[in-house]
Amino acid sequence: MSRKPPNILLIHCDQHRFDCVGANGHPLVQTPHLDRLAAEGVNFTHAFTPTAICSPARASLLTGTFPCQHGCIAIPGHEHYRPARGDLPKFPPLLAERGYRLGYVGRYHNEVEGDPTDFGFETFIANEQYGAWRAAQGLAPPPGGAFRDFFGVTDDHVAPEQTEIAWLADHVIDLLNGYAGSDDPFMLRWDTVEPHLPCVCPEPYASMYDPASIAPWPGFDDPLEGKPWIQAQQPRNWGVDGWDWARWAPTVAYYLGVISLLDAQVGRVLEALDRLDLAERTLVVYTADHGDLCGGHGMVDKHFVMYDDVQRVPLIARWPAGLEAGGTCEDMLIQEIDLASTFCDAAAAPVPSTFEGRSILRAARGEDTAPRADVFGEWSGGQFGLYSQRMVRDRRWKYVWNCTDVDELYDLETDPGEIRNLAGDPTHAEQLQRLRLRLVAWMEKLGDVKLNIWTRPLLEGRDVYS
Structure with missing residues (x-):
């Protein structure tokens, strides 16, 4: 196994449940490219977010700390939002100091002050630019748009290759083409909006899954007895109080469809790595900022619950030159804050003392002689108050x-x-x-x-x- 610092590709999606990957046991969802990644790499089956909300979780990824340490506890637009502390070390500049070229494509959620070019990335292509591209092609805007249209919407105006996630994948591939001609290592971060609600996707993905074939989540039939009052209030806020599974299943079908659309674009990027002869020496990490209730416990979205529906995330790492293929770390408890330490470890960069995590590469190689006994999570307010x-x-x-x-x-x-x-x-x-x-x-x-x-x-x- 090579210990030469690899290229790094982080595929970081938004709101992907752990159990909605074929390799993680879902009986229906079609994720052949994520399944391939797991077969060729290491699948960490017990990985957890530090908090089930976007900006704070992403700030934790950058700083290797928990929200109560970095200070970003809510998303922009809420009265207690603030960006993460500027004095905390972040992993991208540490990689840049080791000679890495840094690129960022996709969603940036204002987790720290400024944008990615302010903390080490030389290239930043924001997902917000997609709207202008779509209009320039003469394509109508995506349907829906109201946040309460979370039930799923078919986008009849575009083919799969014209969706936002495909547009982002195009830019990822363009950057890979450029990196392939350089001797310098790269760290490329690709952040998708998918599969975050509202679930908007074109055919054939919009009708790929028959709602009648989808079984309820294990925690669906929850009477919420003896639980915090706010859990019963949340479905009322969204107007889904009392929904049975027959009403939830179409939403889940759209959710699975968006995941399959996402997987297809991951496949395009993996094929580009193969074509450019980059796959062997590139550490590819796929994960999410948090999961999704999507009807679990009768609720929508995430927030103020600590169920595995939202706390547990997919985490797959592949590095042919540095990790043995086909491994599954079932016994290891992993936190997403571990990724900051992992990338520093891979790049042979110093790990700041402020980083709370540990390298998952050592766990994958069986070198972690003192695995975690437990993991932690927090929530400090947001859309529904403090x-x-x-x-x-x-x-x-x-x-x-x-x-x-x-x-x-x-x-x-x-x-x-x-x-x-x-x-x-x-x-x-x-x-x-x-x-x-x-x-x-x-x-x-x-x-x-x-x-x-x-x-x-x-x-x-x-x-x-x-």
């Missing part, structure tokens, strides 16, 4: 501290859909306290402002009720 949560999860148990509501405890072994909240069950008091104290220790280590003289007594020893 409702804050913190979460700790190991391979079997998940504990969620909701600052202003009931605690949550789930046995993921017996209840993978996370339907039964066991926090009020005295039988599991020992597990609850163990995870509570672990969460307190993590918050204390990070200097989380949510752990203070008022909340610490509540977190460490408040009465549990359901």
Whole structure:
């Protein structure tokens, strides 16, 4: 296995559920190119976002820190949005110092001040430029547009090769063509909007999946008993309260269709790597900022829940010259903040002491002699007000501290859909306290402002009720 620093291609999509990849066991979704990537690389099956919201998660990816550390806790347009701290090291400049050429194509979500050219990228092609290109081709704007049109919309005005994601893939391939003629390594980041709602796609993807053939998510039939009140309120906000699966299934069908459209464009980029003789020496990483409820627990989008629907993400890494093919890291708990350390490790760049993560390359090679026992997540407000949560999860148990509501405890072994909240069950008091104290220790280590003289007594020893 080569240890020469590789090229790096990060394919970072928005709102892709872990379980909506063929290689991860979905019985219907067609993702042959992601499946190929998994077969030729390493599939990390237990990878988690630090927070299920776009800008904060992306700031964590850049800085290798959690939102409570970097300070970006909401998306632009909300009163408590602010960009991540400018004094924190970010991985792109560290790669540039090692001679990497840096390119960025696609969605930028204002996670830090400025745009990608302000933190190391020499090329930035924003997805917002697609609208002008589409108009210049004489094509009508995409249908829908209202954020509540999340149910799925067919774009009859374009062929698949004229969609935004195909347009972005064109630019990715153009950059690869340019990089192929240089001896300098490159780091190319491709951020897609897909499969984030609203799910808009052309044929044949719009009708690729028959809603009647799609089974409910494991956590769909959730009465939300003994759970925070806001979880029952969320479906009312979206107007989907009381929907049965027959009403949800068409939305899921569109969601799967968009994922297959995304996969086809990933395939085009992988073919370009092959054609340009770049595949062998390029580390390709595919992941997402967070997952999607898409009807899970009867809810829409993500936010203020810590279910695996939104916390668990796909993560696949392929580097033929540096990683053995066909590996699956089922036992490793991975956080998306690990990617900043991973890219520095691959590039032989120094890893700043502020980075909280660890290189996934070492886990893939079996060199991580002290794997994580648990992972963490947080939420500090957003579209639905300052409702804050913190979460700790190991391979079997998940504990969620909701600052202003009931605690949550789930046995993921017996209840993978996370339907039964066991926090009020005295039988599991020992597990609850163990995870509570672990969460307190993590918050204390990070200097989380949510752990203070008022909340610490509540977190460490408040009465549990359901």
